[in-house]
Structures are given as structure tokens and as C-alpha cells.
Amino acid sequence: MSEQSRRAQKKALTRAHVRETAQRLFAERGFDGVTIVDVAAAADVAVQTVFNHFATKEELYWSERTPWVVGPETAVRERPAGVPALRALREHLVAAVADHVEGLATPEGRRLVTVMGSSPGLQSAERELVHETERRLRAALLEAWTGRGAEEPRPVRPEVTAGLVAATWIATTRVLVTEPRDPLPAPEDVPGLAAAARELAARLFVRLEADVTEQFVRGRPPVAAEVLRAC
Secondary structure, three states, X not given: OOHXXXXXXHHHHHHHHHHHHHHXXXXXXXXXXXXXXXXXXXXXXXXXXXXXHOOOHHHHHHXXXXXXXXXXXXXXXXXXXXXXXXXXXXXXXXXXXXXXXXXXXXXXXXXXXXXXXXOHHHHHHHHHHHHHHHHHHHHHHHHHHHOOOOOOOOOOOHHHHHHHHHHHHHHHHHHHHHXXXXXXXXXXXXXXXXXXXXXXXXXXXXXXXXXXXXXXXXXXXXXXXXXXXXX
């Protein structure tokens, strides 16, 4: 192994050690009850070492816990040939909703909800991550409809449609995954809640997909609010 490879491996191990130590402390004391100094001491590293790997305490908390931020974007960008972007997005979000709710039965999922519920700062950080998810998805949809090899049919006004789809579909997903966690259900109740969430998500996104696809022909933005009122 080269010296450069050894340094990279050591850096990765240090980052993982700091992250695991911090997340254990957050679970034990709550997010607001732990400082970066506490994390450094428990991990037996310098405070600056923590900051070398994580710019903020919120970033440290969310590290390795946010595959959902890039999930919708990836579903669109990496969809199989011939699969419309909206269908790939719908299928991903329906599965993601069920997965998130099912996670409420696991110790890790329950800790995440409990720690977040006691920290306004974490709740604010989560909302910013949701906005980042929306921004990424909008860009992916716009690429699918206007980029090289753009799919057909496509919206007459792709910029507007991409923005509306990203905002509406991600907001819908957020409601579906957060509503079941307040109050936190008993683990034995989670499978039923997850099944109900999956069914509702499927119905909502099928309607939203149909509405948007219809606008490809009509040449006007999707009327998402009308669809939601009809559910």
C-alpha cells in the first residue's frame, strides 16, 4: 500500500470513529446536550480534528444518514432505458415512504426521531436537507426533459413543470413519512402504518403522475392542488 493510500485509509477511519462516537453521545444525551468538545474528548482526538471532517454539529449528526437526499435525483438520472422519468420517480418515492415508516420499528429509527424531536436546530437542518432534495430533483427532471437525448413526450414548459413536480412530490413525501412518527408508534404497530403509508403514497403519486403527463399534451403546468383535493 502506498503512503498516499495509507493516509487516505487513516483519514477515513478517523472520520468514521468521530462520527460513531458523536452519534452514540447524541443518542445518550440528546443533540443539544453534546458539544463538539464533548465529541473530541470521547473520541480522543483534537477539536480541530472533528472540524477537519465535519463543518458543523448538524453535519456530524446527519452523516451517513441521508441517502434520501439523493435518492429521488438518482432514481431519475439512473432509470432504465425507456422508463419515463416520472414513473421512475413515482416507484422510488412509494418504496421510500414505506421504508422510512418501517424504520420506526428499529432502534436506530426510533433514536433518530427521539433525538430530532428534542432539537429545534436539528429540525431546521432536516428542513434544509429536504430543500436540497427538492433542488437536486428539479435539476434531474430538467435534464431528463431538456438534456441530451431528452425523453418524449416532454413538458411544453419544462422549467416550470420540473419545479412544480419537485416541490409538490417532495412535500407530499415529507408529510407521508413524518406524520406516522408523531407520536412515535409502538414497534408492533409499525407494519400496519407502513402498509397504509405505501398504499396512500401509491394512490397519490399515480394521480400526480397522470396529472403531470396530461399537461405534456395540454401545454400548461400541472394543477397539483386540484389532484390533491380529489384524493
